[in-house]
Amino acid sequence: MARAIDFYFDFSSPYGYFATARIDEIGRKHGVPVRWHPILLGAVFKITGAGPLPTLPLKGGYFTHDVPRSARALGLPFTLPARFPFGTVTACRAFYFVEKSDPAGAVRLARALYDAAFGKGRDICPVEAVVGIAAELGFDPDWVQAGIQAHETKELVKTEVDAAIGRQVFGSPFFFVDDEPFWGHDRLDQVDLWLEKGGW
């Protein structure tokens, strides 16, 4: 029996956003918790030599087809923000700061950040944007803003990103069921099957 699904993603990854449409349902179906881990793909790309999709030779043009097409296939609202790719360190910090005292609230915040960015095409890079989205969910804006800037939060993000790299996470979304790795929202069927069968 698997103990959890670990769900790694970068807030600027549309494929990570796509995964949020199904991940909790898969967890519920199998009675396992989903542990959300926002990461900073920029740190990963320093190791792999990859980069954000739109910047890659040949791949960049494909991205503009595949992302909106996949969103439509999934029936998800989708708008690419004018600034893309965008920095996600503030969003990450807010997540881990909130998570310390309110894990379920942090997941609600992550969903709201993704919906703002890719559902509505809003810019979630600035501190004010992240704090504003948190405030819409009922979090105290001053508390969130202080949390984002706290040294301890920055260390927490670094620890999480290092841990992801330690687990060989190289893209977003990325999942583990126990130690079995799955890359891409298009592997969620296999995640589902793995939880059902305990491997195959």
Added chain:
Amino acid sequence: MARAIDFYFDFSSPYGYFATARIDEIGRKHGVPVRWHPILLGAVFKITGAGPLPTLPLKGGYFTHDVPRSARALGLPFTLPARFPFGTVTACRAFYFVEKSDPAGAVRLARALYDAAFGKGRDICPVEAVVGIAAELGFDPDWVQAGIQAHETKELVKTEVDAAIGRQVFGSPFFFVDDEPFWGHDRLDQVDLWLEKGGW
């Protein structure tokens, strides 16, 4: 109404092999021909800066999980050849040489090469291996061997690879339905849907 599915692949791509399990059925279902285009990913990687999956930092280890697991999920026989990745220029030349006079025979040869490589784990790099597999299908070995070595065949492969790069093909398998690009065997559901709906 789409006119065809263009199916690009490298003979050393296990994901291309996976695609062969469904591609013809999808073509038949929608009454469109499948045009098989073996290519040389090495030429593509010179542009994208990528490389064979097992050689990439962080990604290499994932490959050893995802490929056999996906083969099992698809119910396909799978053995990774001892030499991997392997050169596929000879297999490519044999395909395009045979295709000139026998398009259906070339597809049978492509399937036989893939089945030998990934179904049985055989080394399909040497000329003798490719000629032997063609002979098993009833092709005259001397004819195939001469075709592989003909200057005209080499030019044909170069033309096809350049054409693929011109269409921004950057991985294997890669499909076009008319001009809509799809990357990965895990996009075959979208290829199917696109043919059904004419886009969405």
